[in-house]
């Protein structure tokens with residue numbers, strides 16, 4: 001995609017001087033040019049400029065000939081390498097396939113889905129006034145790390161998948177039994193260490209006492225993509241110094257209230273667990289660990 005030095009004005013000039021291209025021209029506006037490559041009367045490709053009408057920064061392509069653009073290639077910084085490649089599928093769901101100027105097109109093969117980032121973009125625009133260009137800049141800076149993280153999530157199975165879900169949900173709800181009454185409260189601590197999934201609490205809390213009386217718990221978490229996770233498990237205490245340090249390192253804000261030797265910090269791992277991933281659109285999936 002060598003659009004580095006091409007402006008909308010230059011492109012229009014070229015189209016005007018080229019009978020073949022001008023035959024394909026469907027629409028030409030201040031900031032966009034649409035061409036009908038296959039002559040079916042519908043535009044197959046659209047070139048759009050940045051907000052000041054200078055260089056081309058977006059190419060939209062109608063891959064399936066439906067008249068809807070379903071592939072968008074953005075080059076925000078105009079260096080000729082796409083910063084974002086965006087697919088829109090049949091259901092109108094948007095997926096970024098690759099981003100970051102340093103990203104080689106080979107990354108396309110990863111097919112990484114980060115629809116959530118697009119929702120984040122809407123949110124950032126609305127609530128914080130952060131523009132798409134700012135977001136693109138952020139994505140570029142973080143592309144490599146984020147792609148690695150996303151790839152891990154895409155391929156995670158078993159307990160790893162459960163860990164990523166709870167970690168990314170940030171808050172989950174832990175239910176315990178208090179005599180013959182249920183008790184539930186928000187929790188956020190989560191650590192995967194040597195194949196065990198840990199949560200953390202303080203011995204002074206009622207929740208700790210309830211677990212001491214009855215280690216059977218249930219955990220529930222959900223995400224705003226219409227999925228939820230429910231885990232039935234027993235909690236087993238692990239008093240090792242090492243695992244407490246790892247939890248504090250992973251969640252440094254806990255250091256204000258806990259330390260490994262304070263006699264209060266308490267670590268539990270889940271055992272005999274049955275985790276069920278559910279959604280409104282797919283069959284539930286069960287993982288045991």
Ligand SMILES: Cc1cc2nc3c(=O)[nH]c(=O)nc-3n(C[C@H](O)[C@H](O)[C@H](O)COP(=O)(O)O)c2cc1C
Pocket residue numbers: 171183185186187188189200201202205206207208
């Ligand atoms: C988002 C969020 C995450 C929390 N994470 C934890 C946690 O991981 N461990 C913990 O002991 N308390 C956590 N808390 C605080 C507990 O929910 C709170 O102390 C609760 O009252 C404990 O239950 P209990 O009153 O039955 O002992 C969290 C609170 C919030 C709002």
